[in-house]
Amino acid sequence: MAEAEDRRPGSLLERAAMQLKQKQAQDAPSRDEDKSAGTADDASAGEEERRARRRRLLERAAEQLRLQQASDADEEHRADEAVKKGQAAPADPADQVASTEKPGEEQPASGIRPAAVRAAARQGATKRSRYQELDVDRLRRLGFITPDAAPGTTSEEFRIIKRPILLNAFAKGKHRIPNGNLVLVTSCRPGDGKTFCTINLALSIALEQDVRVLLIDADFPKPEALRTLGITASKGLMDAVLDPDIDLADCMIRTNVRNLTVLPAGRQHNLTPELLTSERMGNLLTEISRRYPDRIVLFDSAPVLASSIASALSMHTGQAAFVVEAERTTEQQIREALNMIASCKHIGFILNKVRFLGPDRRFGAYYGYAYGR
Numbered sequence: 001m002a003e004a005e006d007r008r009p010g011s012l013l014e015r016a017a018m019q020l021k022q023k024q025a026q027d028a029p030s031r032d033e034d035k036s037a038g039t040a041d042d043a044s045a046g047e048e049e050r051r052a053r054r055r056r057l058l059e060r061a062a063e064q065l066r067l068q069q070a071s072d073a074d075e076e077h078r079a080d081e082a083v084k085k086g087q088a089a090p091a092d093p094a095d096q097v098a099s100t101e102k103p104g105e106e107q108p109a110s111g112i113r114p115a116a117v118r119a120a121a122r123q124g125a126t127k128r129s130r131y132q133e134l135d136v137d138r139l140r141r142l143g144f145i146t147p148d149a150a151p152g153t154t155s156e157e158f159r160i161i162k163r164p165i166l167l168n169a170f171a172k173g174k175h176r177i178p179n180g181n182l183v184l185v186t187s188c189r190p191g192d193g194k195t196f197c198t199i200n201l202a203l204s205i206a207l208e209q210d211v212r213v214l215l216i217d218a219d220f221p222k223p224e225a226l227r228t229l230g231i232t233a234s235k236g237l238m239d240a241v242l243d244p245d246i247d248l249a250d251c252m253i254r255t256n257v258r259n260l261t262v263l264p265a266g267r268q269h270n271l272t273p274e275l276l277t278s279e280r281m282g283n284l285l286t287e288i289s290r291r292y293p294d295r296i297v298l299f300d301s302a303p304v305l306a307s308s309i310a311s312a313l314s315m316h317t318g319q320a321a322f323v324v325e326a327e328r329t330t331e332q333q334i335r336e337a338l339n340m341i342a343s344c345k346h347i348g349f350i351l352n353k354v355r356f357l358g359p360d361r362r363f364g365a366y367y368g369y370a371y372g373r
């Protein structure tokens with residue numbers, strides 16, 4: 001455990017800083033000795049020696065950090081390879097680290113992979129799975145939570161929204177929910193805020209230290225999630241359902257946001273709802289759910305009252321987050337929609353676009369949870 005913790009980049013830097021402090025503390029008395037020796041030459045030689053030691057220490061820390069980052073990129077690759085070979089994904093060392101951390105302890109990781117790791121991942125992506133970089137500044141401007149953003153209302157709202165979803169996803173024993181880590185995000189109609197909420201939920205969950213997120217663009221007739229994220233996509237879920245030779249792992253796209261992977265919708269097909277309820281689809285989703293037990297899979301799906309896609313997906317997902325647009329969705333519409341996703345027994349509600357009548361008249365989102373209906 002301690003070893004795993006030491007391998008973390010944040011811990012490494014902290015350790016390097018601590019070692020530096022200790023070194024400086026050790027050096028302090030020798031500075032006094034230098035003074036008592038009284039010669040200017042001795043003092044400058046001592047100072048030079050200390051600087052060299054500090055340089056060596058920092059170089060060692062940087063080297064360890066580089067090695068760890070390379071090993072992190074490999075870890076993700078091994079998980080993808082395991083899926084291809086039909087093996088269980090290897091345990092994420094982050095899990096072991098998380099169990100050694102005290103609750104509430106501030107994590108140093110910014111959540112955005114450093115440039116060196118991004119370069120390594122890009123290089124790896126040409127040989128292994130795909131990688132695309134999100135423009136984090138652009139996402140912030142669009143109102144999305146970004147890993148480096150200062151705490152704000154949206155990030156606080158989504159912290160509250162994600163908590164019961166995470167609890168359900170990883171519930172154990174008699175509380176375990178089959179496929180509980182597969183979460184359908186839907187609503188009554190287009191424009192209610194499904195994509196906005198799914199992306200923010202994904203970005204918020206990606207901030208967790210020991211949970212990974214897979215965001216699936218599952219509004220097949222109108223896939224918007226990846227476009228909103230600025231990701232260009234080709235092969236996706238539908239391609240893998242239609243062609244058994246296509247591996248889902250090959251369609252997944254890793255990003256520079258630590259813990260966030262996305263899966264494109266794939267090609268349009270006129271039998272999409274039938275394909276979604278097919279046995280192969282069921283097998284693929286069960287495979288995703290079981291092989292990545294530390295992963296939350298979010299489906300940014302279609303509106304229930306406008307398409308049968310969400311209804312078909314609800315047969316596979318253990319949970320649903322139902323987006324209700326405040327002051328627009330009627331109770332009758334909600335009842336109708338809930339009937340259509342009745343196969344999913346754990347449905348929570350996101351009350352979205354709640355208008356605050358403050359000077360900025362901004363929107364917000366609130367979450368409420370209801371088991372069954």
Ligand SMILES: Nc1ncnc2c1ncn2[C@@H]1O[C@H](COP(=O)(O)OP(=O)(O)O)[C@@H](O)[C@H]1O
Nearest residue numbers: 190191192193194195196197352353363364365
């Ligand atoms: N809470 C919110 N605050 C600000 N803008 C929002 C919010 N929810 C949705 N929007 C905006 O409303 C529009 C429709 O949202 P979108 O997520 O695309 O809807 P859907 O996916 O349900 O069709 C988008 O422009 C989106 O950015």
Ligand SMILES: [Mg+2]
Nearest residue numbers: 194195219224
């Ligand atoms: Mg949408």
